[in-house]
Amino acid sequence: MKTRLLLALLVVAAVAAAASIFWVRKSQDPSSLSARYVKREFHIPMRDGIKLYTAVYTPKDTSRSYPFLLTRTPFGATPYGESAFPARLGPSEALVQSGYIFVVQDVRGRFQSEGQFVDMPPQIDHPENGQTTESTDAYDSIEWLLHNVEHNNGKVGVWGISYAGFFTSTSIIQSHPAIKAASPEAPVTDLFRGDDAYHNGAFMLTAEFQLYSTFFRIRPGGLDFPPKSFEPFAYGTSNGYDFFLQRGPNLAGIADLIHNPIFDTNIHRNTFDSYWQPRDVAPHLLGVHCAVLNVGGWFDAEDLSGTLRTYHAIERQNPGISNVLVMGPWEHGSWVRLPHDDKNPSAVAADYFREHIVFPFFESYLKGDAPPPSPRAQVFETGTNVWRQQDTWPPQQARPTNIYLHADGKLSFEPPHADESSDKRSYDEYVSDPAHPVPYIANPPTWIEPQYMVGNQRFSALRPDVLTYISEPLAHDVTTAGPVSPRLFVSSTGSDSDFDVKLIDVFPVGVKPAFSPVEAHKDEPGAAGTSKLSEGYELLIRGEPMRAKFRNSWSDPKPIEPNQMFPLSFDMPDVYHTFQKGHRIMIQIQSSWFPLTDLNPQKFLDISTAAKADFSAATERVYHSPKAPSAVVVGIMPTR
Secondary structure, eight states, X not given: OHHHHHHHHHHHHHHHHHHSSOOOOTTOOHHHHHHHEEEEEEEEEOTTSOEEEEEEEEESOOSSOEEEEEEEESSOOOSOSTTOXXXXXXXXXXXXXXXXXXXXXXXXTSTTOOSOOOSSOOOOSSOOTTOOOHHHHHHHHHHHHHHHSTTEEEEEEEEEETHHHHHHHHHTTTTOTTEEEEEEESOOOOTTTTSSSEETTEEOHHHHHHIIIIISEEETTEEEOOSSOOOOOOOXXXXXXXXXXXXXXXXXXXXXXXXXXHHHHHHHOOSSOTTTGGGOOGGGOOSOOSEEEEEEETTOTTTHHHHHHHHHHHHHHSTTSOEEEEEESOSTTHHHHOOOOTTOHHHHHHHHHIIIIIHHHHHHHHTOOSOOOOSSEEEXXXXXXXXXXESSSSOTTOEEEEEEEOGGGBEESSOOOHHHXXXXXXXXXXXXXXXXXOBSSSSOOSSOOGGGGGOBTHHHHTSTTOEEEEOOOOSSOEEXXXXXXXXXXXXXXXXOOBOEEEEEEEOOTTOOOSOOOOGGGGGSTTTTTOOSSOSSOEEEEEEEOOXXXXXXXXXXXXXXXXXXXXXXXXXXXXXXXXXXTTOEEEEEEESOOBTTSOOOOSSSSOGGGOOGGGOOOEEEEEXXXXXXXXXXXXXXXXXX
């Protein structure tokens, strides 16, 4: 138990590091920065008089001028003090060696900056006199830096990961003319529709509780981080499944554990309403005049959707600019964090990104020392594990193709036909019981386990409340590119239910996937050798929940009519994956994914105020017949 609790603390510490802009690698030493750079601290005045703490790291070599590379963060511009240096600055060490004026700023109301912090502050497209936004704060900061920091060349780059990626996005709205390049990386974009808070109407329980119990906490004097360290919430156990089930399933009981008004707001504002709509930054990404490098990871458990939404919004709303998408085989922010490791495909791809993508990007637009990247999308193809360059994303040549569900748990590219349903039921069913929900990994911890994104799904095939459909071994490689879109025909005995869909790559026996970091699961009780369909590794490629009451509108949910079949269609985030010859394609469908997401009472009511007695079992059906051909649509690339 002590070992598991210690591991939990280490994971929290790792997440805290991931939240920061300083992605520390053990091989680096802060003294190497202090030998090359001078640090100065300023409190820069905004147009309304509020002053923002800003740390400026300037090269000691003053024989030439340098561009700025700015990061605005709510996670602390640490370490504080002009003699204290971080272990890392910027997204690539090559940029440090090349020479930049690195600027790190606490955003309004955080740490040593004045003002009132607002979580995901709404954007005002045309602020009036006296109004401020994160865009005006960025503008005012850049204007001050240009006039008060010596040896600058008049050019500015902006970058940041996660929440700092959101502040990168807001910095380039009606951007300051000095901004020539920006890299929003895993940017928080739309908290209700796919980023941290909600996925298709389902609340991301474990991650949100971790965030608002440990990072964004109430303390005397207002909402802020602890000034010196992160203090993890005392769960008292490492068993996340039991922790949340025993304190729930109603969210109000879980919220009472931390008394955080932001967490309370997030659970009670559970439709895409007037609170969430202005917090979607995508439609406000207007007036972007600089080159943009959008970066994300296929295995990002937090803001995979944000990267794609940001890229498409900028592409659609700012024609003519250089707008590039980079997607690699990474977890949240690991493209900057991973150390060199020739045996780890993610680390090799991170090295490539730092050396051949982000470094020449900023060098080109801020110094003119390297050619700009030419493709619109540089994307890593998992399965074959190679980089590909595309003129558009998704690729124009990706052909939408249905993968159909069939009787007897079969899966194929052919639709169901009358003969196969004549002597079999035209549907499969299971009982979804909130008292015994399906875990998202075999033994969920109290913290979010980000590696579930590539976890082995064999443990779930045993459960009677999980439907599993599998293809025959593939005769040739099948490459999928773009969104994964379930198109189901379902019914329920309840008036609301979740339908969680997973797309899985089933490996031949004895073949180990390159991306299988959750190796411990293969040795857990009930996991190894227990699947009724396969004994190979079942690699999750993409999975998402869908809360049925939102099937027609995110803002105006409607109950489902019990025992009546209805269509359920939604889109999951993109993939770029090759199912190799001899592998099988698998689809799993279930109605809980706990405690990754909150539990659905399976009744049409306000889940945030639901009592424990409101949660009841429901029988779910998934249909597969010529009149109700349930399928998952993927983009199939031409055979090479």
